[in-house]
Amino acid sequence: NAGVTQTPKFQVLKTGQSMTLQCAQDMNHEYMSWYRQDPGMGLRLIHYSVGAGITDQGEVPNGYNVSRSTTEDFPLRLLSAAPSQTSVYFCASRYRARPGYEQYFGPGTRLTVT
């Protein structure tokens, strides 16, 4: 198994540009989520999905859009990038029926918005 994969690993955007961060998992996990990690802030939940076709907002959803058309993929879209969205983005997944079990994290995407 490849686990959770994210692309790209690094990205630089100009203010106002849009882009999609890709996330895929091959473990048949129902639950997938996106976090952002900022210095001194820990990880904060952006959006999550409990299955194909079902998404919901987390703690910091503004400026981001998600959709879940398949179990495997959960892309994160930045609609109009802003410098405040400079961060490291992590995708994670787990079996929905096991909230107490490990969430598997991808390697992260470092995004810089100038």
Next chain:
Amino acid sequence: AQTVTQSQPEMSVQEAETVTLSCTYDTSESDYYLFWYKQPPSRQMILVIRQEAYKQQNATENRFSVNFQKAAKSFSLKISDSQLGDAAMYFCAYSPQGGSEKLVFGKGTKLTVNP
């Protein structure tokens, strides 16, 4: 809303010594899960240990153990026989048992291991 607090932004320990990282949390739930994640410079998030709130016995994984005090809402991580490879950011995290998919993280503690 649940919150997780790590009061030590940075800690250091000598190789082979023991160090304890602190974590407190706030919740009105009675059943939940607590985790410690390690993030080395590679950025990869690695699960170190987890604790189920309904279990009174403290979790242990090799050199890593926790001191779970449910009434005090405290969940500290003890690392014994510290190794250079233990140097990393450590995050405490909380997850409710059900009804919410959220994993709430603390701000992290940077652990330095001195040779």
